[in-house]
Amino acid sequence: MSELLNYLLQNDENFRRARLPALYSDFRSQRTLNPDGFAANVAAWKRGLSSAALAGYAPSKSGTNNHLTLDLEGDSLLRSLETKQFGRPLALGTVLQEALANGEMMPLQQFLKAKESIYHRSWGSIPWSVVAWGLRQVGIGGPGDNLPKGQFVILHNLEVVSKAFSEATEDRTSPFERTFSKTHFQRTFAEGLLEENQRLSEIDMEVLVKFLSRDKNVLATDGNTVKIRSGGESVEITQEDSAIASLKELMEDLTRQTEVLSKRIDDLNIAAQDAVRRKNRIAALAALKSKKLAETNLSRRHNTLSQLEDVAAKIEQAADNVQLVKVMQSSTVALRNLNAQVGGADKVDEVLENLREQMGEVDEVGNIIAEAGPGATVDEAEVDDEFEALMAEERKKDEEAERIKREAQEQKEAEETRRKLAELEKLGPLPVPGQEGEKASRPLTPITATANDLGDMKI
Incomplete structure (x- = not known):
């Protein structure tokens, strides 16, 4: 197996084993019977040969690896693609003729001698019949879509490089x-x-x-x-x-x-x-x-x-x-043009002076409107009276809050006093001094008092 064919089988998914019978067959009749299949086979061959040439696996008559051109002198390309099972690709000439017609390949000498850009007039815009006739006039192509002869520039590879x-x-x-x-x-x-x-x-x-x-x-x-x-x-x-x-x-x-x-x-x-x-x-x-x-x-x-x-x-x-x-x-030159548009320092001073004047007029008009407008005058006495009323209301709220707080404190202290008096009553009458060992003959006089009377009492 040649290096070219081995490269295609290893690196191009279009050349998997299942596709080889179709690629090596004479699919020229599919141009009209199965246009999609014909286009797929042609595209696979063009991509495969282009990538192989760019990688340096395309055969060359001189023995030098050319990456931007394809050498079709003799039958070295066909021999490199020949296999024992499928032989040589029968429609390869058609593939290369299609590439020439579409402007994807160009004869080397024509490319080098062209005065105008190759993009100026694409070969793809010329009808196939005209292209085929022109190629035959320079010895390229012929009956049966034979393999063209010579060296051809691969434009895709040229774009990549x-x-x-x-x-x-x-x-x-x-x-x-x-x-x-x-x-x-x-x-x-x-x-x-x-x-x-x-x-x-x-x-x-x-x-x-x-x-x-x-x-x-x-x-x-x-x-x-x-x-x-x-x-x-x-x-x-x-x-x-x-x-x-x-x-x-x-x-x-x-x-x-x-x-x-x-x-x-x-x-x-x-x-x-x-x-x-x-x-x-x-x-x-x-x-x-x-x-x-x-x-x-x-x-x-x-x-x-x-x-x-x-x-x-x-x-x-x-x-x-x-x-x-x-x-x-x-x-x-740019600064001169810009300064000319500005008009110089004198013009800038004039513009700023006019700007200041106009701004002053705006302020003056605003003051006049403010003085003449309804409700513009504010009575300071009314403002002070309203402020004092608000302050008085605020003080009243503070005094009410203080009174409520004080009453709550007094109520709490009264409750504490009553609790302690109740605990004293539970202890019973106190012993009389001088009568040791004897109980008191009469009980203590109960003490009655209101919560307000006992508010300041200390037990």
């Missing part, structure tokens, strides 16, 4: 960070835009640059220099852009050279030590001499790289100054 590129470059704000030579641009962005550490091929990068510059207006390029556009920037590549791109590429080359020289010095040092251990004086001296030459070259590369970094810093600072001056100029 374009979105990843925009997300990866959204934090590049300065002109120095957004300008590259063509070679430097390819080395910088060939990796990191796809999943699973996949790398875009040279054809992929060429297609991507064309798409981002012509159809998305994200890049500006003259064929040698590539610049990530910022809002409001010119689409033309300036001389300053070319200088920045060349400088960055040279710095990258020098950095790579320093890495190679550093590794060579380490290797020569190990070789010299090994020669000394083996008592090989000639080999040791040769390794040390080569090491010294490499160290000299490394020192020169570092000095040159340091100078270029200083130049790059100055260029970046100058570019930032240009942006700053532009912002200050636009701010000056």
Whole structure:
């Protein structure tokens, strides 16, 4: 089983075992007999081939994995999809012809040579018969919906990678960070835009640059220099852009050279030590001499790289100054327009003076209305009399409450006195002094008193 077919079976639910007989059958007749089934099969093949190409499993004549194009030279695609049970997919040519007719795929050379945006006139708006005739004129398609020949751009994959590129470059704000030579641009962005550490091929990068510059207006390029556009920037590549791109590429080359020289010095040092251990004086001296030459070259590369970094810093600072001056100029124009709308300090003073006058008139009118209005005058004597009446009523309430509280207290004390007198009567007559051992001959005279008479009595 090929890698392509294994990928589809493992990762695409449309290629489960139960669906394979329908997908590998000649379902071209369903275009009119069963339109829904025909559309489902076509959509499954298009999604499967698109995702497989993006993941790097589509076969290529050159042996390089292309993620944005589908290579249909020869029958490598059919052989990759062939199975012992179902053979080759019989309607795959129809599927690819449908993708071409709907604008989901485009011939590579036509895509690269197009002057207008591919969205300007969608292939999907052209009748199928016209598209089929046009494809046959350029050698694509033919009787029986044969498999088209050539390389074709997969627009869905292009949209996916374009979105990843925009997300990866959204934090590049300065002109120095957004300008590259063509070679430097390819080395910088060939990796990191796809999943699973996949790398875009040279054809992929060429297609991507064309798409981002012509159809998305994200890049500006003259064929040698590539610049990530910022809002409001010119689409033309300036001389300053070319200088920045060349400088960055040279710095990258020098950095790579320093890495190679550093590794060579380490290797020569190990070789010299090994020669000394083996008592090989000639080999040791040769390794040390080569090491010294490499160290000299490394020192020169570092000095040159340091100078270029200083130049790059100055260029970046100058570019930032240009942006700053532009912002200050636009701010000056904005302030001038706003001040013109205000009319200057004299007009502001005049407006404030008029405002104060109008506010004064409002206060004056309000005072006049308050003085002339009915019921505006308040008799202070009547207010005082009403206040005294309220206070007298309040005092009366307080005195009544105090009287009720005092009577309740007196009633409580009288009840306590009666209780204690009742307890004394229960004790019986008191003994007479001088008659020890004898009981008193007469009882005590009962004491009678009212509760009010005994109110202050202490027992």
